[in-house]
Amino acid sequence: MARCAILVALATVGSAWHAPSPRRAVRLRAATDEVVGDAVALPDDELCDVLAGDPKFRAQREGLGCLVVEGGLRDTGNPRGRLVQECEEADMGRDLKRRGVVLSHVEALEASNPTPEPLASPDLNARWRLIYTTSDSILGTNRMRLFRPRPRILQHVNAATLAAYNEEWVLGGLLRNSVKAKLEPRGDGRTVDVQFKRFGIGWLKIPAPKSARGVLETTYLDPELRISRGDKGNIFVLVRDGTSKV
Numbered sequence: 001m002a003r004c005a006i007l008v009a010l011a012t013v014g015s016a017w018h019a020p021s022p023r024r025a026v027r028l029r030a031a032t033d034e035v036v037g038d039a040v041a042l043p044d045d046e047l048c049d050v051l052a053g054d055p056k057f058r059a060q061r062e063g064l065g066c067l068v069v070e071g072g073l074r075d076t077g078n079p080r081g082r083l084v085q086e087c088e089e090a091d092m093g094r095d096l097k098r099r100g101v102v103l104s105h106v107e108a109l110e111a112s113n114p115t116p117e118p119l120a121s122p123d124l125n126a127r128w129r130l131i132y133t134t135s136d137s138i139l140g141t142n143r144m145r146l147f148r149p150r151p152r153i154l155q156h157v158n159a160a161t162l163a164a165y166n167e168e169w170v171l172g173g174l175l176r177n178s179v180k181a182k183l184e185p186r187g188d189g190r191t192v193d194v195q196f197k198r199f200g201i202g203w204l205k206i207p208a209p210k211s212a213r214g215v216l217e218t219t220y221l222d223p224e225l226r227i228s229r230g231d232k233g234n235i236f237v238l239v240r241d242g243t244s245k246v
Helices: 022-032 047-051 055-062 078-091 096-110
Strands: 124-135 154-158 161-168 175-184 191-201 204-207 213-221 225-232 233-243
Touching: 078 096, 078 124, 078 225, 078 233, 096 213, 096 225, 096 233
Parallel strands: none
Antiparallel strands: 124 154, 124 233, 154 161, 161 175, 175 191, 191 204, 191 213, 213 225, 225 233
16 A cells, blocks of 8 residues: 555455355344344444445445444535545546545535544544545555555544554455554644554565654544545545444
């Protein structure tokens, strides 16, 4: 994931290769888990992960109680819903012609940010899924096709321990790339200096040089949606996708 520019990346490759199909996974869970109404009570990293990023099963996923229950985020009658829709139509940022439209929605939300000091908010501590970025290195646009990341790019954040962990999968989900980072808050409550500590390529772990640093500012945060900007001018839009593992 190139340098993995802390503003995202990546989920759990362990069982992906042998995971049951989404339809079969639904039936298996329905037989064993507690059912509340029509929704199945699920660990956020199991069936939600199986269905994540697959538009064919979106409606089913929303009815299963996944942490990214996209009701409000799916309502295109509000600014958040319109941004999410534009991010998807822009193919996570790969469609350069739509970047201007996405930027206008990003700026509109940033102007009404409900969390002026995100570093002090418990909403920041989560597993976040990237749905849009202007970072070509994270999107892998210059990589060979097999080494381009799958759509599921995650970032785990823990503001209390000042830790972050990014993940992506390549080679059809067989190989996981990752990066661990330490966060150093500035005094404005929303900006951190990022010191990358370790890069991972599959099972190979490589210590990061001291020069591997960046800056990240969270410009919008609510319980489901986050917008950040990096020191290279890149924008990142993420949705909550579970519990942080750092």
